[in-house]
Amino acid sequence: MRKSRVIIVAILSGLIGAVLPMITMAYISWERALAKERTHLETYSERALKNISLSLQQGLNVISDLESWSGVPCSPEHISLMQKATVNTRAVEEIDYLEYGLLSCTSWGVTSILSGSATSTYTNARGYKINVRLIPSDQGIQPITVIHRGAYKVLINAGRLSDIILDDRMQLGVFYQGQLVNISQGADEKTISRLVSSQDRNNEDYLYAVSTQDDWSALVAEPIKSVDTSFYSELAWMLPIGIGIGFVVVLSVIRIMRIRLSPMAEMQIAIAQREFTVHYQPIIDLETEECTGAEALVRWLRPDGTVVSPDQFIPLAEETGLILPITDQVICGVVKDMAETLRKDRNFHVAINICADDLKSGRFLDTLDHALKGSMINSSQIWIEATERGFIDVESAVITLKRARALGFKIAIDDFGTGYSSLQYLERLPVNVLKIDKSFVDAIDKFSASSSVVTHIIAMAKKLGLEIVAEGIESPHQADYLRAYKVDYAQGWLYSKALPAHDFLNFISTQKTAGESPRCDTDGGGVAG
Numbered sequence: 001m002r003k004s005r006v007i008i009v010a011i012l013s014g015l016i017g018a019v020l021p022m023i024t025m026a027y028i029s030w031e032r033a034l035a036k037e038r039t040h041l042e043t044y045s046e047r048a049l050k051n052i053s054l055s056l057q058q059g060l061n062v063i064s065d066l067e068s069w070s071g072v073p074c075s076p077e078h079i080s081l082m083q084k085a086t087v088n089t090r091a092v093e094e095i096d097y098l099e100y101g102l103l104s105c106t107s108w109g110v111t112s113i114l115s116g117s118a119t120s121t122y123t124n125a126r127g128y129k130i131n132v133r134l135i136p137s138d139q140g141i142q143p144i145t146v147i148h149r150g151a152y153k154v155l156i157n158a159g160r161l162s163d164i165i166l167d168d169r170m171q172l173g174v175f176y177q178g179q180l181v182n183i184s185q186g187a188d189e190k191t192i193s194r195l196v197s198s199q200d201r202n203n204e205d206y207l208y209a210v211s212t213q214d215d216w217s218a219l220v221a222e223p224i225k226s227v228d229t230s231f232y233s234e235l236a237w238m239l240p241i242g243i244g245i246g247f248v249v250v251l252s253v254i255r256i257m258r259i260r261l262s263p264m265a266e267m268q269i270a271i272a273q274r275e276f277t278v279h280y281q282p283i284i285d286l287e288t289e290e291c292t293g294a295e296a297l298v299r300w301l302r303p304d305g306t307v308v309s310p311d312q313f314i315p316l317a318e319e320t321g322l323i324l325p326i327t328d329q330v331i332c333g334v335v336k337d338m339a340e341t342l343r344k345d346r347n348f349h350v351a352i353n354i355c356a357d358d359l360k361s362g363r364f365l366d367t368l369d370h371a372l373k374g375s376m377i378n379s380s381q382i383w384i385e386a387t388e389r390g391f392i393d394v395e396s397a398v399i400t401l402k403r404a405r406a407l408g409f410k411i412a413i414d415d416f417g418t419g420y421s422s423l424q425y426l427e428r429l430p431v432n433v434l435k436i437d438k439s440f441v442d443a444i445d446k447f448s449a450s451s452s453v454v455t456h457i458i459a460m461a462k463k464l465g466l467e468i469v470a471e472g473i474e475s476p477h478q479a480d481y482l483r484a485y486k487v488d489y490a491q492g493w494l495y496s497k498a499l500p501a502h503d504f505l506n507f508i509s510t511q512k513t514a515g516e517s518p519r520c521d522t523d524g525g526g527v528a529g
């Protein structure tokens with residue numbers, strides 16, 4: 001993923017990460033407030049149900065007590081007994097005594113609060129009959145619930161059944177077999193009826209709970225707005241948690257983004273995407289002026305087409321160990337790009353740069369071995385270029401380079417003369433080629449003190465039987481000077497800058513056609529014959 005996409009994804013994740021926990025906490029607060037209110041409503045509906053059962057039980061107890069009395073029915077003693085029972089029993093308004101189904105006397109004497117004909121439809125309950133809502137014809141008298149067993153009827157004010165203390169805004173409805181018996185004071189009958197018939201517990205404007213026992217139900221409802229207080233008190237402690245989580249998420253996103261945007265992460269992705277490619281700088285035989293080889297120089301080719309020079313990423317790649325997979329990609333690139341050329345011309349070579357970590361682990365030799373298998377490239381056509389910086393762990397470097405030599409590869413010491421102990425390495429390492437650093441070649445044109453150093457390096461290399469490559473040749477004078485001192489090969493912008501594989505192959509074929517060494521034009525982009 002490219003930088004801009006990472007930033008967009010990070011901003012989006014940060015926003016979602018910051019807002020989502022707060023929305024979640026608000027949602028949880030709302031659900032908790034709803035659950036709390038529902039429990040609260042359930043407590044009230046259970047309480048209402050208990051009140052109904054208590055009122056009915058009181059009526060039945062009165063009947064049981066009177067049934068066990070064995071005196072003369074409707075005698076003053078009997079009526080007095082019924083009166084006492086009425087006065088002493090909260091729920092009971094009147095007791096009627098019947099003979100042959102007809103009213104014989106009541107706790108009021110001979111009159112009944114149900115004056116006139118009050119035709120009743122009874123429903124069979126457990127051992128008694130009940131008319132849950134008898135509307136007396138006499139205006140001003142509340143609906144009555146009648147319990148009838150044997151010779152007795154007990155009249156209960158239906159309002160008693162819904163007579164519990166409710167919270168403000170609560171409404172209670174009492175039902176028998178789904179039929180509305182009574183509602184609490186101030187309750188809206190339509191609302192209660194609508195709620196009891198609705199299957200949806202999450203009614204939009206009301207929250208309610210229903211408790212049912214036997215044939216009785218109590219529905220307690222309140223407007224959804226009543227949840228607000230609970231919601232705000234939940235939110236008061238849940239929201240800070242959401243803000244805290246959001247804060248942690250945003251910090252994590254920033255941290256991940258910074259890691260993700262770090263040069264190291266970019267490089268890791270570039271390795272995975274195989275964004276590293278190889279350019280080739282020609283190596284020219286100074287005597288024949290023919291291109292006899294190339295130095296493989298890695299380039300980071302980004303998806304937007306920009307090319308990153310190795311100076312900008314090799315130091316970090318070496319520091320982080322990512323140079324190892326980069327070396328692998330260079331090796332594979334060289335074999336892919338140059339196999340045909342190397343097969344066609346057995347004198348042709350390609351030099352591959354190897355860093356300290358490569359030398360220490362020796363792992364690149366396995367990659368090389370594997371890559372060369374079946375390619376028909378001679379191992380002697382591959383030069384391994386190591387700089388003095390690569391000899392930090394000189395013991396491991398010696399082992400690796402000896403192994404490389406044993407496998408047939410040629411060893412070149414790069415940037416020779418720039419380190420403090422170049423001579424010491426020459427003695428210990430199995431070297432074939434010595435590459436004179438550009439700084440000494442530059443001095444040739446300047447007639448400076450170090451210009452004489454180059455002649456000493458050449459003399460010493462010759463004495464050791466090493467082949468010599470002079471690096472960084474930019475002027476014909478430098479080339480003539482080095483040729484005069486019998487330096488074998490030259491490499492530099494005088495001939496060509498490092499070229500992409502395709503351009504390099506064109507370079508050598510042009511050279512062959514022209515029969516002489518082409519020289520690079522001044523901007524390095526093209527080749528002049």
Ligand SMILES: Nc1nc2c(ncn2[C@@H]2O[C@H](COP(=O)(O)O[C@H]3[C@@H](O)[C@H](n4cnc5c(=O)[nH]c(N)nc54)O[C@@H]3COP(=O)(O)O)[C@@H](O)[C@H]2O)c(=O)[nH]1
Pocket residue numbers: 281295296297298309310311314323327330352353354355414415471472473474491492493494497498
């Ligand atoms: N471990 C690896 N290191 C690598 C690899 N590829 C490159 N490198 C090292 O990166 C450094 C910079 O390399 P680059 O930008 O490719 O520069 C090379 C040449 O372009 C430059 N050069 C060659 N001729 C001239 C010249 O006439 N003038 C001039 N100003 N510059 C010139 O020199 C660089 C090659 O140097 P050297 O390796 O010392 O031969 C550099 O240190 C590379 O080694 C890699 O695959 N692995």
